[in-house]
Amino acid sequence: MIHSESRRIRILRDSVARQIAAGEVIDRPFSVVRELLDNSIDAGSTSVDVYVEAGGVSSVRVVDNGSGMTKEDLDLCWHSHATSKIEQVEDLDRLVSLGFRGEALASMAACSRLTITSKTPESPTAHRLRVDSSKLVSLEVSPGETGTVVEVADLFYSLPARRKFLKTPSAETTMCKSTLIEKSLPFPNVSFRFFSGGEMKLYLPAAASLDERIQAAHPTVVNPDLLHRVEAKAAGFTLTVVMGGPSLYRRDRRYIWTYVNNRRINEFALTHAVEYGFADHIPGGNFPVAFLFISVDPELVDFNVHPAKREARFRNLPEIHHALVTAIGEHLQRFKVSFSNPRAGASPGAPPAAETREEAARFVSAAEERRAKHRPTARFGGPLPHSVERLSGELAPRPAPPAPEKIHYYGQVFRLFLLASVEDRLFIVDQHAAHERVLFERLRSRPGPPQNLLVPVTFEATPDEERMLEANVGFCKSVGVKLWKRERGSWEIRSVPSSFRSLEDEIVDFAKRARGGRRELEQELYARMSCRAAIKEGDSIDEMTALELIRQTFELEIARCPHGRPIWYELSRDELHHLVGRL
Secondary structure: OOHHHOOOOOOOOHHHHHHHHHHOEEEEEEEEHHHHHHHHHHOOEEEEEEEEEHHHHEEEEEEOOOOOOOOHHHHHHHOOOOOOOOOOOHHHHHHOOOOOOOOOHHHHHOOEEEEEEEEOOOOOEEEEEEEEOEEEEEEEEEHHHHHEEEEEEOOOOHHHHHHHHOOOOOHHHHHHHHHHHHHOOOOOOEEEEEEOOOOEEEEEEEOOHHHHHHHHHOOOOOOOEEEEEEEEOOOOOOEEEEOOOOOOOOOOHHHHEEEOOOOOOOHHHHHHHHHHOOOOOOOOOOOEEEEEEEEEEEEHEEOOOOOOOOOOOEHHHHHHHHHHHHHHHHHHHOOOOOOOOOOOOOOOOOOOOOOHHHHHHHHHHHHHHHHHOOOOOOOOOOOOHHHHHHHOOOOOOOOOOOOHEEEEEEEEOOOOOEEEEEOEEEEEEEEHHHHHHHHHHHHHOOOOOOOEEEEEEEEEOOHHHHHHHHHHHHHHOOOOOOOEEEEEEEEEEEEEEEHOOOOOHHHHHHHHOOOHHHHHHHHHHHHHHHHHOOOOOOOOOHHHHHHHHHHHHOOOOOOOOOOEEEEEEEEEEEHHHHHHHOO
């Protein structure tokens, strides 16, 4: 153990300082792939190949057909802060390239055996540079085509302690491949190939659009028939979202990707904006598939805040957040179909696609597939199939809700589901989700006048909670909730809207934790209130109440609960006949 008081301050040797600095940029083989791909793309390449051996530890080689480097460029490129991207600090405000600090090749040279062969279109010959652990070995004429070949061999051979923290070769290979996929998405005009152990593991040919590149890069995740493209433009930025429809969602955020000026970054505010745009359309606890590409005026964004450029600072983040939520929300308006249309284009007696009796047990998924093929309906009280939109070019007009006398109620099942029919369609209605949505719409339109509480509700708050309370006081007041700070750490509620009575505990929890813009705060507040006040699973309701709830449900513009769950499931007479073999 080294005690600091026993050591005198000294200046590190250049070789030690370079190796420490190298670890900030190059910590695994995929970091090498990331930085070299940036250089290849910045060089204007239209074709890039990546070769890895032993997970990239033995060798990472990147071959491109870009603009290449001269002998003079090669002689400088491996030194610290050698770059062609900037000359003065003001250039940071005008950056359009992926790389700019001039640290990547220097870091690789400090911890590997680096070889670079490069040729410009004007040069008669190529030149090859060799550097081992920041020591120049040679710079000489070499055979080579226009472009650049960079090989990083024996990674961390001079830092054996760092090798101990690497994963297995297969795991490192997977990370290298994932890095190539990540880098490839904003550049559909560039073809990419990935080789491991001499075998090609991935080929992404040049594509005509972002949609095609995303589908090629994620074939098992993205269904092209469910992809949508949303675009928006405002002062200082433009954005494009390639996303799945409401029927394409996951249990994690793994496929919400954000790119800013062609760099993938981590920015929770933008991820939150995508999630909020989908809030009414997918079940709670699930997340959309969305790839976000934002082009921002370089003067409004700073990438020089993270060694790997995974973070950025924005001067106009609220404006981008609002535009993103609005663009996604407006596009998804087309999926707000409530009461479904009759079967379109099929004769009354036409059966769906053939199934066996054994498959009848899986009727939910099978019926959903048949519905997607045969008619533009909202089977789960949710979206129209995107394939219908692509074929017709426009949506069918929203049908009027059924007259009350056409609704036939049969009873409650499992003390949760209400059974009803309209003409030749059977509806299974989730009583809690339906009542929750009805209450949500009522609260959003008229929460009721604020009423002073005879006895204010007092509560305690931690310093972090108090900061959130202070941030939310203004919003709460605008919806009729008056919060009052008695003293440090002690607050009280003095008034609430008439519809919020007896829900003060929910209001307290909301005010302590909620964050976001006004639309997000309204959505969360009214969703919480309606969920608490709605009929619950296990509650018995009489026939008159059930009929009134079903009637109001069929009048809803959005037939999903505020958390995105479907309110009902529907089966036609023909589908029921088919399921029991009555053909």
